[in-house]
Amino acid sequence: MVTKNRTKFYVTTPIYYVNDVPHIGHAYTTIIADALARFHRLCGHEVFFLTGTDEHGQKIERAASERGLKPKELADQVVLRFKDLWLALNISYDFFIRTTEPFHEKGVQKIFQKLKDKGDIYKGIYKGWYCISDENFLAEDVPLEPSGEKICPDCGKKAILVSEECYYFRLSAYQQKLLDFYAANPDFVRPPGRMNEVVSFVRQGLKDLSITRTTVKWGIPVPDDPQHTIYVWFDALHNYVTGIGYGWNNELFERFWPADLHLIGKDILRFHAIFWPAFLMAAELPLPRTVFGHGWWLKDETKMSKSKGNVLDPHIILDAFGPDPLRYFLLREIPLGQDGNFSHEGFLHRVNSDLANDLGNLVQRTLTMIWNYFQGKIEGAEPENQSDLALKEAFSQLKEKVKILFEDYAINRALEEIWAFINQLNKYLADNEPWKLASIKEKRGRLARILLECARGLWGIAYLIYPVMPASAEKIWEMLGEKRPISSLKFHEINPDLFSADNQMQKPEALFPRVSLQDFLGREIKKEVRMEQKGEMISFDEFKRMDLRVAEVIKAERVPGTDKLLRLEVNIGDETRTMVAGVAETYSPEDLIGKKIVVIVNLKPAIIRGIESQAMLLAAEVGGRAIIPFFDRDVPAGAKVK
Numbered sequence: 001m002v003t004k005n006r007t008k009f010y011v012t013t014p015i016y017y018v019n020d021v022p023h024i025g026h027a028y029t030t031i032i033a034d035a036l037a038r039f040h041r042l043c044g045h046e047v048f049f050l051t052g053t054d055e056h057g058q059k060i061e062r063a064a065s066e067r068g069l070k071p072k073e074l075a076d077q078v079v080l081r082f083k084d085l086w087l088a089l090n091i092s093y094d095f096f097i098r099t100t101e102p103f104h105e106k107g108v109q110k111i112f113q114k115l116k117d118k119g120d121i122y123k124g125i126y127k128g129w130y131c132i133s134d135e136n137f138l139a140e141d142v143p144l145e146p147s148g149e150k151i152c153p154d155c156g157k158k159a160i161l162v163s164e165e166c167y168y169f170r171l172s173a174y175q176q177k178l179l180d181f182y183a184a185n186p187d188f189v190r191p192p193g194r195m196n197e198v199v200s201f202v203r204q205g206l207k208d209l210s211i212t213r214t215t216v217k218w219g220i221p222v223p224d225d226p227q228h229t230i231y232v233w234f235d236a237l238h239n240y241v242t243g244i245g246y247g248w249n250n251e252l253f254e255r256f257w258p259a260d261l262h263l264i265g266k267d268i269l270r271f272h273a274i275f276w277p278a279f280l281m282a283a284e285l286p287l288p289r290t291v292f293g294h295g296w297w298l299k300d301e302t303k304m305s306k307s308k309g310n311v312l313d314p315h316i317i318l319d320a321f322g323p324d325p326l327r328y329f330l331l332r333e334i335p336l337g338q339d340g341n342f343s344h345e346g347f348l349h350r351v352n353s354d355l356a357n358d359l360g361n362l363v364q365r366t367l368t369m370i371w372n373y374f375q376g377k378i379e380g381a382e383p384e385n386q387s388d389l390a391l392k393e394a395f396s397q398l399k400e401k402v403k404i405l406f407e408d409y410a411i412n413r414a415l416e417e418i419w420a421f422i423n424q425l426n427k428y429l430a431d432n433e434p435w436k437l438a439s440i441k442e443k444r445g446r447l448a449r450i451l452l453e454c455a456r457g458l459w460g461i462a463y464l465i466y467p468v469m470p471a472s473a474e475k476i477w478e479m480l481g482e483k484r485p486i487s488s489l490k491f492h493e494i495n496p497d498l499f500s501a502d503n504q505m506q507k508p509e510a511l512f513p514r515v516s517l518q519d520f521l522g523r524e525i526k527k528e529v530r531m532e533q534k535g536e537m538i539s540f541d542e543f544k545r546m547d548l549r550v551a552e553v554i555k556a557e558r559v560p561g562t563d564k565l566l567r568l569e570v571n572i573g574d575e576t577r578t579m580v581a582g583v584a585e586t587y588s589p590e591d592l593i594g595k596k597i598v599v600i601v602n603l604k605p606a607i608i609r610g611i612e613s614q615a616m617l618l619a620a621e622v623g624g625r626a627i628i629p630f631f632d633r634d635v636p637a638g639a640k641v642k
């Protein structure tokens with residue numbers, strides 16, 4: 001639903017864990033927020049765009065100790081990587097919050113104390129299972145494995161057993177209040193399917209929530225009881241209020257709170273749609289307007305995440321293309337709530353067809369003709385005819401549609417509409433064939449008019465794509481001789497007539513160079529080599545830690561519902577293992593049965609599509625496909641590979 005009469009727009013991203021460097025999944029949420037923030041600024045709304053890092057908790061404590069660092073040292077390093085990436089992606093955040101900053105810690109303690117004083121926080125004992133990777137307490141009904149352990153149903157990792165004194169938040173007291181709130185505010189959770197998930201979860205009953213730990217030291221101390229540290233999610237969620245002045249700048253806080261939009265991935269919906277509003281109700285603060293749970297970028301059918309080792313480094317794409325193609329691809333390819341599969345082929349296809357062909361060529365052809373026929377300054381255009389006026393009318397309709405779609409967070413639909421207009425302009429050019437008029441003296445006025453309309457259309461297109469592709473939009477304006485920055489014109493006043501026919505235009509430069517898959521993959525390989533040269537070599541001792549074995553495939557079948565995955569059973573000498581391999585695009589199950597391959601057998605198992613994968617095969621990746629190396633003579637299963 002469109003929020004009318006808006007004067008301000010406060011948008012947030014999740015604050016990202018600093019256990020590892022950012023990847024395309026993190027970039028996705030932040031790019032969405034940036035495009036929306038830029039759009040609302042164009043509309044003249046007062047915008048506050050908050051992002052930052054989540055730096056406390058057991059996950060960070062553990063990641064730091066694995067690297068021999070103090071948690072704050074690790075955070076300081078990783079924060080720079082996030083900030084670098086946001087700079088490279090042209091992210092226009094207004095404030096970057098770190099949860100280790102004193103103003104945040106004080107704000108969280110203040111709210112904790114307030115809730116304790118009013119009886120919403122009380123002391124008890126927690127005994128149960130905890131997933132460090134998700135920083136989440138497991139529900140009691142998660143079954144015990146035969147090994148006597150519990151596996152986190154969300155991420156598939158082993159949970160740890162916790163038994164300690166803690167403070168509880170009286171979540172159960174907010175069950176009905178939450179249900180009433182959802183009923184009165186159907187747009188609180190979007191898309192609607194996610195709202196249904198939340199409502200049915202809450203209807204099943206809410207238990208009180210443990211919100212402190214004594215066995216975790218890396219966190220905000222509980223006021224007056226410092227051997228307890230505050231649970232990382234209680235700490236982190238409050239960044240949305242402390243980041244906007246709660247406890248340190250009341251005027252700012254009053255101006256922007258409540259948030260208009262919390263953008264999050266669907267993985268952290270419950271924290272935002274259940275815990276967060278309950279905490280706010282308890283603190284007697286207004287509730288955010290919308291929590292939007294977007295989908296995931298998948299690689300090989302599984303969620304891209306560092307712990308699964310299937311992340312894509314955005315810098316490889318940024319080095320080759322700059323920020324706009326990646327911003328465009330991520331926002332255009334999938335509607336906000338859905339998952340998408342990231343492939344280099346898919347990325348290049350979109351960039352080459354939508355950006356290089358449709359838009360890039362249009363800019364190139366128009367400006368080349370304006371330069372060749374008018375030395376960059378159009379003169380003597382005759383009056384508009386019907387087809388020129390139709391173009392103008394189409395733009396004004398487009399502008400209204402784009403506004404409604406952006407207001408409704410349907411960015412991919414807005415881009416579709418803009419591209420329909422780009423193609424209409426391409427057709428206008430093809431129908432009017434200005435190149436045929438260039439040599440006819442009496443047609444010069446018509447030639448000028450056609451090129452002027454194209455330049456105006458491009459000027460309008462650049463304005464509309466600015467939230468998604470700010471650098472390219474500014475570049476197009478510059479080539480069109482426009483001196484005003486895009487952000488100086490408000491959305492409601494935009495109209496192609498504002499483009500002056502007197503502009504001195506430039507000779508075109510390629511906006512989006514075409515890149516072939518081979519060149520692109522070549523860069524990726526070079527980048528890996530560069531990384532190695534940067535000192536990220538491993539020692540022989542580290543190599544020796546890998547237990548590589550010859551394995552004979554005894555059974556192979558497709559993993560249902562996937563195109564890429566095979567489930568294999570392999571014999572590694574004295575044992576049979578099950579594994580999931582992303583090779584189905586290159587090999588059918590029959591191709592592999594009886595074959596001997598190389599697998600690593602001491603890699604931590606991973607759950608892929610509900611199957612525990614207990615080994616990983618070695619393969620070359622060529623053009624996104626896996627090619628398995630086979631032996632040139634017979635070798636026994638179980639033989640060591642060194």
Ligand code: MSP
Nearest residue numbers: 014015016017025029054236237264265296297304
């Ligand atoms: N620190 C918590 C959030 C606290 S907010 C008060 C956290 N951090 S995270 O580093 O794991 O990042 C989570 C967010 O990154 C997801 O919710 C999502 O927005 C984004 N993504 C991470 N991987 C993703 C994909 N593969 N695809 C799309 N977005 C993903 O959870």
